[in-house]
Amino acid sequence: MAFPGPIPYTLAIPDKLPTPMSDAPAGLRLARQNDKDALLELSGGWVQGSKAADFASLREQLQPGTHTRLLIDGTALGPWDSTLVAFLLQCHNHCAQEGIELTTRNLPPGAERLLALATAVAPHQQPAASRGSWLAGLSPRQLFGKAVGAVRESLAFTGEVSIALARLVTGKSNTRFQDFRHFAYQAGPDALGIISLTSVLVGMILAYLGAVQLEQFGAGVYVANLVSIGVLREMGALMTAVVMAGRTGAAYAAQLGTMQTNEEIDAITTLGVSPVEFLVIPRILALMAVMPLLTLYANLLGIVGGGVVAGGMGISPLQYISQTEHALAVNHLAVGLAKSVVFAALIAVAGCRAGINSGRSSAAVGQAATEAVVTAIVYLIVADAAINILCQQLHI
Amino acid sequence: MTVAPAPAPLISIRELTMAYGPVVIQRDLNFDIGRGDIFVIMGGSGCGKSTLLKHMLGLVAPAAGEILYSGESFTRASAQQRDAIRRRWGITYQTGGMFSAMTLAENVALPLQLYSAYSRGEIADIVAYKLALVGLAGFQDYYPAEISGGMLKRAALARAIALDPEILFFDEPSAGLDPISSRLLDDLIFELKESTGATVVIVTHELASIFAIATNSVYLDATSHTMIDCGDPAYLRDHSQQAVVREFLTRGGSLAKTAQTRSPEHE
Numbered sequence: 001m002a003f004p005g006p007i008p009y010t011l012a013i014p015d016k017l018p019t020p021m022s023d024a025p026a027g028l029r030l031a032r033q034n035d036k037d038a039l040l041e042l043s044g045g046w047v048q049g050s051k052a053a054d055f056a057s058l059r060e061q062l063q064p065g066t067h068t069r070l071l072i073d074g075t076a077l078g079p080w081d082s083t084l085v086a087f088l089l090q091c092h093n094h095c096a097q098e099g100i101e102l103t104t105r106n107l108p109p110g111a112e113r114l115l116a117l118a119t120a121v122a123p124h125q126q127p128a129a130s131r132g133s134w135l136a137g138l139s140p141r142q143l144f145g146k147a148v149g150a151v152r153e154s155l156a157f158t159g160e161v162s163i164a165l166a167r168l169v170t171g172k173s174n175t176r177f178q179d180f181r182h183f184a185y186q187a188g189p190d191a192l193g194i195i196s197l198t199s200v201l202v203g204m205i206l207a208y209l210g211a212v213q214l215e216q217f218g219a220g221v222y223v224a225n226l227v228s229i230g231v232l233r234e235m236g237a238l239m240t241a242v243v244m245a246g247r248t249g250a251a252y253a254a255q256l257g258t259m260q261t262n263e264e265i266d267a268i269t270t271l272g273v274s275p276v277e278f279l280v281i282p283r284i285l286a287l288m289a290v291m292p293l294l295t296l297y298a299n300l301l302g303i304v305g306g307g308v309v310a311g312g313m314g315i316s317p318l319q320y321i322s323q324t325e326h327a328l329a330v331n332h333l334a335v336g337l338a339k340s341v342v343f344a345a346l347i348a349v350a351g352c353r354a355g356i357n358s359g360r361s362s363a364a365v366g367q368a369a370t371e372a373v374v375t376a377i378v379y380l381i382v383a384d385a386a387i388n389i390l391c392q393q394l395h396i
Numbered sequence: 397m398t399v400a401p402a403p404a405p406l407i408s409i410r411e412l413t414m415a416y417g418p419v420v421i422q423r424d425l426n427f428d429i430g431r432g433d434i435f436v437i438m439g440g441s442g443c444g445k446s447t448l449l450k451h452m453l454g455l456v457a458p459a460a461g462e463i464l465y466s467g468e469s470f471t472r473a474s475a476q477q478r479d480a481i482r483r484r485w486g487i488t489y490q491t492g493g494m495f496s497a498m499t500l501a502e503n504v505a506l507p508l509q510l511y512s513a514y515s516r517g518e519i520a521d522i523v524a525y526k527l528a529l530v531g532l533a534g535f536q537d538y539y540p541a542e543i544s545g546g547m548l549k550r551a552a553l554a555r556a557i558a559l560d561p562e563i564l565f566f567d568e569p570s571a572g573l574d575p576i577s578s579r580l581l582d583d584l585i586f587e588l589k590e591s592t593g594a595t596v597v598i599v600t601h602e603l604a605s606i607f608a609i610a611t612n613s614v615y616l617d618a619t620s621h622t623m624i625d626c627g628d629p630a631y632l633r634d635h636s637q638q639a640v641v642r643e644f645l646t647r648g649g650s651l652a653k654t655a656q657t658r659s660p661e662h663e
């Protein structure tokens with residue numbers, strides 16, 4: 001099959017496009033010299049904004065069946081930058097793929113050398129691990145698999161923590177006391193401000209809620225009972241835990257996730273130290289030591305907050321205090337403190353687990369912090385419900 | 397892209413004193429970097445090379461003195477003017493500085509999307525080309541955490557050259573590379589400079605690189621906290637007044653003088 005002479009193939013450049021550095025617009029012309037040989041003539045300025053590098057339409061013109069040689073001629077080329085070399089590289093790759101022999105003529109020496117550099121290393125073939133589409137992530141099988149994976153991961157992590165705790169008890173652990181002190185300080189005194197604010201407000205909210213109802217029966221003074229029992233058993237521990245989940249749980253996840261990104265966790269592992277012993281245990285223990293104290297503090301401020309509201313409703317401070325004394329019982333206080341210890345463990349484990357299992361990128365660290373807070377709050381609510389049911393059964 | 401010779405040097409460092417708080421790292425730095433130079437910042441570890449680079453990039457403010465680009469003060473420029481100047485730069489950082497949440501292709505494409513006139517299809521081609529230039533063809537869809545340290549350095553280089561910058565700043569680009577990759581990188585830097593007329597400011601310890609590509613240099617001394625010599629490193633190696641500099645450039649005198657000579661065509 002013969003072609004009737006050279007087929008002109010020119011990509012005209014629309015006038016409206018900016019051509020910052022070129023005097024003549026960029027152009028390319030594919031001519032067929034004979035059945036086997038093709039000549040590609042480049043002309044004008046091949047610079048950013050010249051919109052010349054439409055390789056896709058050129059590809060259609062170059063038939064691998066017929067053409068076995070392509071000569072690129074740069075005689076008429078003007079100024080050039082990466083645009084040109086990127087185009088040449090596309091030509092090179094296409095020709096290599098289709099078995100077309102590529103030669104060049106009169107290309108700018110710099111472009112020629114850059115092309116040689118760019119083609120010095122053969123392209124990497126094996127594709128990156130497939131990421132799949134986001135829709136695939138919603139399929140029930142994937143979701144179920146993910147859930148199973150998460151549960152297994154949690155169990156494995158809990159197991160590791162238990163082993164590390166056992167080693168701590170037997171004195172074989174690499175946990176450092178100074179880390180414990182540092183984290184205890186961060187979780188404790190540093191958190192007093194926000195805990196003060198939330199617990200006073202919670203006490204006030206409880207008092208308002210109760211006072212409105214109780215006054216209908218003329219039992220306004222029992223607002224003290226409501227506040228003290230509500231705060232001691234429930235709200236003191238829970239609100240402190242929620243604040244600490246957002247504050248300390250997220251911080252743990254971010255710290256450990258960043259350490260994962262910086263290969264610090266690898267460094268610890270290769271030092272022969274278990275990252276769980278070295279990084280996780282001090283954090284868990286610190287939070288478990290500090291949370292009951294914070295809860296105690298929150299309880300006190302909650303009762304004070306309730307007292308302020310009660311005072312505003314005509315209950316004298318003396319009345320409030322004596323009524324609170326009646327209501328106060330060791331079992332309420334103990335239930336609250338026991339809860340706070342459990343909550344602390346849950347928050348710290350959720351935070352550390354998310355951090356240790358974090359991926360190695362800024363986005364993954366962010367995800368780890370989010371996951372830490374979300375799982376911690378879910379754990380908190382579930383555990384709180386479970387403990388309340390237990391107490392109900394045991395009549396505590 | 398040839399650039400007409402400018403009357404003022406491209407970069408001038410004037411009476412620069414660099415300090416972190418009360419700790420002075422280097423003082424009284426005075427030197428010029430000309431257009432088309434490959435300028436090496438040399439000195440022992442911890443002498444303040446990265447710090448000097450950060451001052452030149454405007455990431456850290458000088459304790460005294462100033463830095464001028466084409467005769468205009470960069471130190472006293474407004475934030476807008478600085479951004480305009482910075483757009484013509486390509487930078488690699490000592491620890492990579494790649495965006496870990498983006499693939500290599502997205503990393504390289506980012507400056508192109510922000511500041512170039514290229515269409516989406518063209519950007520993909522340019523990205524493929526830049527990655528191929530640094531020997532990473534086919535690694536478009538990898539995340540920075542999924543490639544080796546040396547590859548990361550090269551990927552950072554690909555991002556730095558995405559916009560065909562006028563000035564390239566490299567902080568130890570070849571540290572951690574094998575000799576062959578390191579050599580390829582030198583070739584690449586030299587080629588970029590030759591073919592695009594870019595000026596290169598580079599921090600490096602690699603003597604091979606220094607003699608292969610550098611046209612000018614400054615030596616920062618860690619003990620006296622100032623520059624003790626500047627000039628063509630090949631000349632300094634044999635004729636520097638400072639024994640420390642001669643020693644640095646001959647790796648403690650152990651390196652045969654003839655081993656690494658710059659070929660005459662680069663002079």
Ligand SMILES: Nc1ncnc2c1ncn2[C@@H]1O[C@H](COP(=O)(O)OP(=O)(O)O)[C@@H](O)[C@H]1O
Pocket residue numbers: 416421439440441442443444445446447448
């Ligand atoms: N952000 C910083 N704050 C305080 N000191 C710093 C900071 N960065 C670097 N330094 C100190 O400045 C000196 C020079 O550091 P650098 O410029 O990184 O050295 P190098 O020449 O190896 O690149 C070192 O002594 C280092 O401790």
Ligand SMILES: [Mg+2]
Pocket residue numbers: 445446447490567
């Ligand atoms: Mg440095």
